[in-house]
Amino acid sequence: MKNNDLTLKIMAFKNIRKPSDFDPAKIHFAPEYLYLENIYSPLVEYNVNGELVSGVAKNFRWEGNQAIFEIREDLYTADGYKITAYDAEKSFKRLFILNTNTHGNLKDMLCPNTELKSIGESCANIEVRDNGKTLVMKFKKKHPFLFPMLTAIDFAVIPSISIDEKTLAIKDHRNTSGPYYAISEENLDLEANKKHYHYNKKMPQKVLYIYENDINNFDLIKAFSEKKHDHITTVSSTPDKLIPFARANKEVVLHKTYPFWLRLVSFTAKGRREISKKERFEIGETLRKILLDCYLKSEGYEIAEQIFPSIAEGNLSSEQLNDINKLRNSFSIPKINKRKMIAWYFPQEFLSEIKKYFPNTQFIYGKGIPGIIDYKKEGFEEPHFYFSGTDMSFQEDISLISYHLSKDMFKTSGKEAKEWLKDYMETDDKVERIKKLNKLHYETLSEGYVFPIVFAPYAAILRKPWKFGLSRYYANNPIWRIYRE
Amino acid sequence: MDKTQKEIEKSIKKLTSKIIIFDLIILIILLLIGLIFNSYYKQRIADQFSKALRNPLISGDNRYVVTELSHSVLQDFQVFSWVKNDTVVFSVPETSFPKNPFIYSKAEVPIYFDEDKKNEVGKLAFYYHRLSFVPYIFTIWLFLFFVSLFFLNREKKRIIKDYSVLMELELNKYKSELAEKLAHDIKSPLSVIESVCKDLKEDKDKAELLRKVSERIISISQDLLEKYRTEDKKDVVRQESIDFNKLNEVLSEVVSEKKILNPRINIQLEVSKFDCEFIFNKEELKRIISNLLNNSMEAKAESIKIKVFDDKDNIVISVEDNGRGMESEIVKKVGEKGFTYGKTEGNGLGIWSAKKTIEKYGGFLEIKSELRKGSIVSIKIPFKKSKVYVLIDDDPLVRKNWGITAKNKKIKLDSYSSFDEFLNKIDFYGKETEIYIDSDLADGVKGEEVSKKIYYLGFKNIYLETGYEKNKFKNLNHIKDIVSKTPPF
Numbered sequence: 001m002k003n004n005d006l007t008l009k010i011m012a013f014k015n016i017r018k019p020s021d022f023d024p025a026k027i028h029f030a031p032e033y034l035y036l037e038n039i040y041s042p043l044v045e046y047n048v049n050g051e052l053v054s055g056v057a058k059n060f061r062w063e064g065n066q067a068i069f070e071i072r073e074d075l076y077t078a079d080g081y082k083i084t085a086y087d088a089e090k091s092f093k094r095l096f097i098l099n100t101n102t103h104g105n106l107k108d109m110l111c112p113n114t115e116l117k118s119i120g121e122s123c124a125n126i127e128v129r130d131n132g133k134t135l136v137m138k139f140k141k142k143h144p145f146l147f148p149m150l151t152a153i154d155f156a157v158i159p160s161i162s163i164d165e166k167t168l169a170i171k172d173h174r175n176t177s178g179p180y181y182a183i184s185e186e187n188l189d190l191e192a193n194k195k196h197y198h199y200n201k202k203m204p205q206k207v208l209y210i211y212e213n214d215i216n217n218f219d220l221i222k223a224f225s226e227k228k229h230d231h232i233t234t235v236s237s238t239p240d241k242l243i244p245f246a247r248a249n250k251e252v253v254l255h256k257t258y259p260f261w262l263r264l265v266s267f268t269a270k271g272r273r274e275i276s277k278k279e280r281f282e283i284g285e286t287l288r289k290i291l292l293d294c295y296l297k298s299e300g301y302e303i304a305e306q307i308f309p310s311i312a313e314g315n316l317s318s319e320q321l322n323d324i325n326k327l328r329n330s331f332s333i334p335k336i337n338k339r340k341m342i343a344w345y346f347p348q349e350f351l352s353e354i355k356k357y358f359p360n361t362q363f364i365y366g367k368g369i370p371g372i373i374d375y376k377k378e379g380f381e382e383p384h385f386y387f388s389g390t391d392m393s394f395q396e397d398i399s400l401i402s403y404h405l406s407k408d409m410f411k412t413s414g415k416e417a418k419e420w421l422k423d424y425m426e427t428d429d430k431v432e433r434i435k436k437l438n439k440l441h442y443e444t445l446s447e448g449y450v451f452p453i454v455f456a457p458y459a460a461i462l463r464k465p466w467k468f469g470l471s472r473y474y475a476n477n478p479i480w481r482i483y484r485e
Numbered sequence: 486m487d488k489t490q491k492e493i494e495k496s497i498k499k500l501t502s503k504i505i506i507f508d509l510i511i512l513i514i515l516l517l518i519g520l521i522f523n524s525y526y527k528q529r530i531a532d533q534f535s536k537a538l539r540n541p542l543i544s545g546d547n548r549y550v551v552t553e554l555s556h557s558v559l560q561d562f563q564v565f566s567w568v569k570n571d572t573v574v575f576s577v578p579e580t581s582f583p584k585n586p587f588i589y590s591k592a593e594v595p596i597y598f599d600e601d602k603k604n605e606v607g608k609l610a611f612y613y614h615r616l617s618f619v620p621y622i623f624t625i626w627l628f629l630f631f632v633s634l635f636f637l638n639r640e641k642k643r644i645i646k647d648y649s650v651l652m653e654l655e656l657n658k659y660k661s662e663l664a665e666k667l668a669h670d671i672k673s674p675l676s677v678i679e680s681v682c683k684d685l686k687e688d689k690d691k692a693e694l695l696r697k698v699s700e701r702i703i704s705i706s707q708d709l710l711e712k713y714r715t716e717d718k719k720d721v722v723r724q725e726s727i728d729f730n731k732l733n734e735v736l737s738e739v740v741s742e743k744k745i746l747n748p749r750i751n752i753q754l755e756v757s758k759f760d761c762e763f764i765f766n767k768e769e770l771k772r773i774i775s776n777l778l779n780n781s782m783e784a785k786a787e788s789i790k791i792k793v794f795d796d797k798d799n800i801v802i803s804v805e806d807n808g809r810g811m812e813s814e815i816v817k818k819v820g821e822k823g824f825t826y827g828k829t830e831g832n833g834l835g836i837w838s839a840k841k842t843i844e845k846y847g848g849f850l851e852i853k854s855e856l857r858k859g860s861i862v863s864i865k866i867p868f869k870k871s872k873v874y875v876l877i878d879d880d881p882l883v884r885k886n887w888g889i890t891a892k893n894k895k896i897k898l899d900s901y902s903s904f905d906e907f908l909n910k911i912d913f914y915g916k917e918t919e920i921y922i923d924s925d926l927a928d929g930v931k932g933e934e935v936s937k938k939i940y941y942l943g944f945k946n947i948y949l950e951t952g953y954e955k956n957k958f959k960n961l962n963h964i965k966d967i968v969s970k971t972p973p974f
Contacts (some may be wrong), residue, residue, distance in 0.1 A: 007863075049536070049602050050540075050541045051536070051539055051540060052539070052540050052544065053597075053598060053599055053600050054598040056605060058541075058598060058599065058604055059598055059604060059606075060598070061545070062545035142545050144541065144545050144546030144549065145544065145545065145546075146544070146545060147544045147545075148540070301644070342840075394742045428548065429548065429549075429552075430541075430546060430549040431549075431552070431553060447876065448872040
């Protein structure tokens, strides 16, 4: 790598080839989130210390029940289009119309009974003032978690000129609100937007995505060693592979978050309906034991007793945890289950061991997130349970809670989950909200809907002289926080 | 003494004032440090609280801040408030703000929207009691104050002791000068008396009388001189090893003199051969024997026998006469200062002085007497022993180590844990004794200082034993050498 070369090479994500494959209104997987946070910016952001800071809005505040956002006056797209409050307004209207976003339910808070048909229609509770300098959201009451929720990239500001007003598709990825824009609509390559507030000369000026045809058999670390790319992101590999690799290679820089990446087994709506609680515990605890045996042999993993990290908000009290462990202990011996079932996303390397106990279960690699996808449309039969890895965060994060509720991860699902979230968001007292979250958490575990397996940190590596400026509190991998002196 | 008393009081007053000033300065310094530290500490805590309060505040969740976080904040602060555009949004508790700037201070932390800290959201103000640390500071100061009191007390004792030693030395010096002056002053008239005696050939009795009187006066003046000789001047009295030949020579000289002066008295000298030596000053020995012979002659003895023999450990010189003797009650009192018997002009210092001198050399004087039959006065002086080493070290392990080595090598070693302990036994040691002093004695007493005192007391073979490098010690000309903690023998 040349010293003055500020181009960063990253492996392209599996099955994602073009910018148009991404949409803030429809984020299901982490790689989508990671790409979108580079090309779009929300009104409000978290900095590396977990503090709420200005995003597209330079100021944000509550005035009574109104959330006021003063938009930056010096934010332009790559082609010089000035981003205003009107762009933010249209981005939110687009989101309300599509109604498919997964990280927070702003629509129910802002205009619950209004069905917008086009972004040209006015919405009484969103107002642009001062010739596009200020965006005002009018609520029935103050929502303290609004600003944290708006940090999710679902609520990114998309310049109006990039949106097709008829189809609501994003037609242009060059004029974006983020620190980067897509150089072409044909590939994922990015270039820094010099007019963006996050822009600096030390960050990668270009990001080139490297494509691999046989992605399923592709060895990401080997390709890194062969200098095919310079960066493995937080969601591209696992800590048990990256930590030892970084330790053994002096040219590698490692970034590691706190351990809040949860691996879990969750029963879908179908699983919960068809399988009894006792049998769910038998299946869940058998899988938990097999997977723990596999994971704990590797570096970076620790046993997960509950869904939230032990120091996080909404975690279980010691009494609750004792109750759960009592239940678990009565199913401590792995049991062979001959029921015909469908299971998704179990790690290939552990399948032979798992199949010994589930001889009649069909283990497949599905598509989309159970609970979110339309099985019929995608041509799949709904699984009974699935394995996943997910970001659990340390603090109350309404966007993550919303995401988890939408994917059958807690006790509630579907409409019931939406109602629960609505009620949760209506609760002003944080202590009360955390109690509700705790109750949901406890019931999810005690009913045998979810079986947490292990926690691990998110890990990423870079080739020197690149350095990390990422936060240890979040799984995000914003490219503009990577730099070199 | 009044003057000394005043000087002691003055020194103690000076020391007390110094310590009081020191304590006050320490108190002021502690208060200043406390003030600075309190301000720094409160600002730091305020910064940390601000980080914790930032997100709820910026999200408008004032309720959470007030209900859940205020308890933690109020453990360190009296009041905290959230101020936006110079308007107080809320304060906890909802009372008026502390106004007295001498008692209360404020740690202010601005909170910004952006990471560049250009766009301010508002300020968190934390009010705290400036003097909240005072009880802690005062407790620390009290502890230091009591330590200084202990130190003051110890120093007071040291001053008094130093003054006492100094005064004793001064007094001895004064007495010595007085005795010297007296001896000098009476020498001239005595020489006149002596010359007159020579001319009084016709009247032999009168001449004899005058001669005895002059001898007596010389003896008294000599006693005075010896008694009040100061330590430094005593060094002039050279200690020497006396063997059989030398003793024989000394005694023969004295006996010859006495025989010439008293030809009618039969004085016999019986000296048994001995191989050892003993330490004494030849002139002192002569004077003592002369004194004893004079006493016998005063007691109207016709025959005097001087016997010299050894009793294994001591050389014994006995003066045996057939004079008038003494009653046992009288014998008991002989040797006491000022006690005199059977002499019209006796001052009671002769035997007392002889006894003291003999004791100085580790010996003793013994009197046996029987009324009308005679007396036997025996001097017992210990034979010269092997070399004695003295160790002054507060470390029992060092003392033990030296002790074991000395024992193995059959060397005489006397160990002391402090200078004071050594001081009590100082008279037992000849000035040639090798003295080893620890450079760091207990209670902060420095070996260098102790060595100076010992040197001043006349000892010349002083060594400083230390664990430090030699070059740490400077200007110690009175010290022979600086040695390690390993026994030198």
